[in-house]
Structure formats: structure tokens, C-alpha cells
Amino acid sequence: MIEGVGLRKIFKSGIFSGKTIIAVDGVNIKIEEEETVALVGESGSGKSTLGRILLMLIRPDEGRVIFDGIDLTKLRGRELRKIRMKMQLIPQHPDEALDPRWRIYDSIAEPLRIHKLCNRSEEEDKVLELIRAVGLKEEHLSRYPYELSGGELQRAVIARALTLNPKFIVCDEPTSMLDLSTQASIVRLLMDLQRKLGMSYLFITHDLELARVVADRILIMKDGRLVG
Amino acid sequence: MLKIENLKVYFKTDLGIVKAVDGVDLEVHKGERFTLIGESGSGKSVLAISILRLLPKNAEISGKIVFNGKNLLELSEEEMRRIRGRKIAWIPQSQSSLNPVLTVGFQSAEPMIEHLGFDKKSAFAKVLRIFDFLGIGRNRAKDYPHQFSGGMRQRVLVAMGISTSPELIIADEPTKGLDASKRAQVVGLFRRIEDRTMLIITHDLNFAEKLADRIAVMYCGKIVEVSPAKEFFNEPLHPYSKGLLDSLPSRGLKPIRGFQPSMMNPPSGCRFRERCEFASERCRREPPLFNLNGRSVRCWLHD
Numbered sequence: 001m002i003e004g005v006g007l008r009k010i011f012k013s014g015i016f017s018g019k020t021i022i023a024v025d026g027v028n029i030k031i032e033e034e035e036t037v038a039l040v041g042e043s044g045s046g047k048s049t050l051g052r053i054l055l056m057l058i059r060p061d062e063g064r065v066i067f068d069g070i071d072l073t074k075l076r077g078r079e080l081r082k083i084r085m086k087m088q089l090i091p092q093h094p095d096e097a098l099d100p101r102w103r104i105y106d107s108i109a110e111p112l113r114i115h116k117l118c119n120r121s122e123e124e125d126k127v128l129e130l131i132r133a134v135g136l137k138e139e140h141l142s143r144y145p146y147e148l149s150g151g152e153l154q155r156a157v158i159a160r161a162l163t164l165n166p167k168f169i170v171c172d173e174p175t176s177m178l179d180l181s182t183q184a185s186i187v188r189l190l191m192d193l194q195r196k197l198g199m200s201y202l203f204i205t206h207d208l209e210l211a212r213v214v215a216d217r218i219l220i221m222k223d224g225r226l227v228g
Numbered sequence: 229m230l231k232i233e234n235l236k237v238y239f240k241t242d243l244g245i246v247k248a249v250d251g252v253d254l255e256v257h258k259g260e261r262f263t264l265i266g267e268s269g270s271g272k273s274v275l276a277i278s279i280l281r282l283l284p285k286n287a288e289i290s291g292k293i294v295f296n297g298k299n300l301l302e303l304s305e306e307e308m309r310r311i312r313g314r315k316i317a318w319i320p321q322s323q324s325s326l327n328p329v330l331t332v333g334f335q336s337a338e339p340m341i342e343h344l345g346f347d348k349k350s351a352f353a354k355v356l357r358i359f360d361f362l363g364i365g366r367n368r369a370k371d372y373p374h375q376f377s378g379g380m381r382q383r384v385l386v387a388m389g390i391s392t393s394p395e396l397i398i399a400d401e402p403t404k405g406l407d408a409s410k411r412a413q414v415v416g417l418f419r420r421i422e423d424r425t426m427l428i429i430t431h432d433l434n435f436a437e438k439l440a441d442r443i444a445v446m447y448c449g450k451i452v453e454v455s456p457a458k459e460f461f462n463e464p465l466h467p468y469s470k471g472l473l474d475s476l477p478s479r480g481l482k483p484i485r486g487f488q489p490s491m492m493n494p495p496s497g498c499r500f501r502e503r504c505e506f507a508s509e510r511c512r513r514e515p516p517l518f519n520l521n522g523r524s525v526r527c528w529l530h531d
Contacts, residue, residue: 179431180267183475
């Protein structure tokens, strides 16, 4: 369903020193429909960069990203935005993922508004359906991000990611900032949603135990390469 | 060594009183690694900070913290200063605890100069020895914190903590923000200094399992269980302890139902009862800490 071929990304740091870091170094990766692939590696191994390349949030220097047969690296602007509806990111820090000045409702509804998918009453139905799916209550919708706990916030972020019925989600260490018992409920939620909605996940984590539980397949990344 | 009796720490806020620590009794024996586990908001860090009396002004403390026969809560600030750093050392979380504009060698030498009256030269010489011992390497003493990785910074903080040969070391979440292989290194690091008495605060159960002699579990301002580590991981007594262990990925990834109650108005009686699968009528009354062959548990099931 989504495939990365010969992906390579080099970051240059420092204007004068010209230091370069090869974040992703010739990676081939393929994720099938309804499959969960765990990407495990130490911090700095390039796993988050790889996840973002597959979403085309970072353009690779070399290689192609093929989603449903379309080469995303050839697309620009508007065409890419259209495809992006089908792919989402659940980031590591839920507290940084939502606009602190917006109520939860608006953050969840924003993707619908951006893509002009429905009118206001349809929007409300959709948001209510989403928060029920992720185990939040209606009262959470009128609150601001700082009024929610870490676990509740992550549920709101998941709801937002689901708004556009994506086919592929990159979960970038979605539970590493959460407590143990909260981690269990969030991971369970992600697994349930996948079964119900038939999505593919790239599940990025540094916790091998967790990867064993959630994933169909585990890839290990080290120094920008997949090693197993 | 350290005995805490009926410790209460309340914070007065505009919204009401937050009972962060609400009647805690525990004892840390000489030479052991005592590990306090709990989730965020359980009050474990507040408990640790109150031992050093570094709480903010709006905190109200009552009870006793007896260290080597002296109640720390009754000491003057001057006497307390002679204990902090020298008798009881604090190893903070690694993220931002080092001064970015001083070399790590100088920062590690500072406690010895401050508390033990070392001159700069001999303090620095000792730092070099400690750096070698902890695997930092003496050649890095003149480097600055930003030149170190997270794991290495943690080592520097440990070096700083043990430099004054304190009788008790309190370590606050030493593995927070580190990935798996770095965590293993921190375990090795703490094993190297195993002759010291340590109070380790963590929510990382894998870390606790590898390191702890005894485990105390804190929930909502109260200690709900104290057990030797092995027994705790084999057969936890309190339903909350069991719930925590079951939520580990390797043990089934089963969440605990419900949410942590607010610390402002926690449920009456047992604080875990609304989330507990064994809850019954008697849980409306607060259970005492029951003693069971060297273990203790705050749950009516073990009455």
C-alpha cells in the first residue's frame, strides 16, 4: 500500500562548518494494507525522519514514496494535499500537537474545514462520533488542551488523525510520554481502531516489548539504515 | 536510616487544597535500594523533595522525617543546608539539571568545595577519579553539558551526587527520556554504586525490577504496598500493583479501567476502589496498612 524505495535524507547543519548528518541512508520499506509495522531504534537512528518522509512531510533527497501506486515525490502542493488526507501522523508529544488557544472541538474539526468536506451540522455529528470512538466525553470538547491529562490529550490527537478516514497512520512514539496504565489503554485503542477501520500503521517506538505486542512485523533501524 | 511517619504535604491553591502526600509511612534501611514507583501525579516526587525540604512556600508539611535519629522537619535552615548535598544527595532528572555555561568537571567538583571544604585542585582530582569509575572518562571533564548525550549527562549527575560520599542518595526518575539501551546503561551505573543507600523514584517498572531491593507503590498520595522486589514482581498484593504490572506490554498490556482521581477531592475510603475489580462495601472505609510477613499492603482483601 505504501512503499519507500531507496530513500535517503541528509541534513546539513551549520552554515560555515557544513556538517552533514545522514538521517536516512538508502532505506527500502513496504507496508501492506491493514498491516502494522513497528520501527524500532535508538534515539537518533532516523526512525522519525523515515516516518515523516513516508508522509512526505520531509522530502527525501533520493528515492521514491509510492502510495497506492502513485509516486508522491513527483507531486506538488495541491495534489499532494489531496493524497495527504489519506495519511496521518500521531506525534509523540500530544501537548504540542494541538493549538493551545483552540478548544478540542475545533482542533478535531479543523481537517474537515480545511478540506471543506461537510457543513456545520454534519461536522458536529462527525466530531461526536469520533470522540466516542476514542473514549472521550462530550464535555472534553469545550475544553482547552491544558485542561486535559496526557492520556486524554493523546485520545484527542487520535480523534483528529481519524477525522479524514485515513488509510495509513504513522504513530511516532505515541505513548512514550504517558504513564504505564495509560499507555496500555492508548495502545489498545489504536489496535481496536485499526481492526474496525482497516488502516495500516507504521508504529515507531524504542520499546521492543511494545513492538512485539502491537506489530505484525518489526523493523530495526540503526544509523539511518534498516538492519533487520 | 530514614524513617517517614505520617507525612502529609498539602498545597494551598486558589482552587482548593491539593493533598499530594497524604499520610505516608515508610522506612529505608541502610545499604538498600529502595524504589518508590507510581504514576505521574501520585505524589512520589513531592515526597522525595519534602525529604530535602525543598518544597515551595505554599506547601504545608506535617508528620516526621527522621534521618539518623533527627527529625528533618524540625531542623533550622542552616542545619538543613549541612545535610543537603553532604549527607543526602539528590540526583535530578537528566533533562535540564546541568548548568550549560560551566564545564561538567567544575560542576561535579562544586559540591565537594561547597559542602566538604575541598580546595579546587583536590576536588577536581577526585572528580577525575569518579569520572573514570563511572565510565565518563577523565578527558571529558573540561567539556560542556551540550557536548554530552542524554545518557552521559545522567552519568555526570550521578558523579555529582556521589562525589560527597553521602549516606543517602535520592534519584528522581533516572531513566526518564532515555531509550532502552541507555536505560540498561543507567542500571549498570547504579549497580556500580551499590554500596550506597538509595531512594529511587521512578515509573519505569523494568528499571525498578532490575535494580530494587524493596519496592513501595504510591497511588494518589498514599503508599499502597511495600514489598521485596522479587515478591512484588512475582505476586503483587495490592490490586493497583497488579493493574500496573498487567499494563506492561510483556504482561498483557491490560489497561486499568477508569482514570486517576483528582488530588483535590479523592474518593473517600480506599482511593483505588472506583477502579478496582475487587471493590466491595467495606472499601468505603479507608483500609490501614496491613502487615503480611515483611510485606505491607493497604487493602481490605488482606485483612
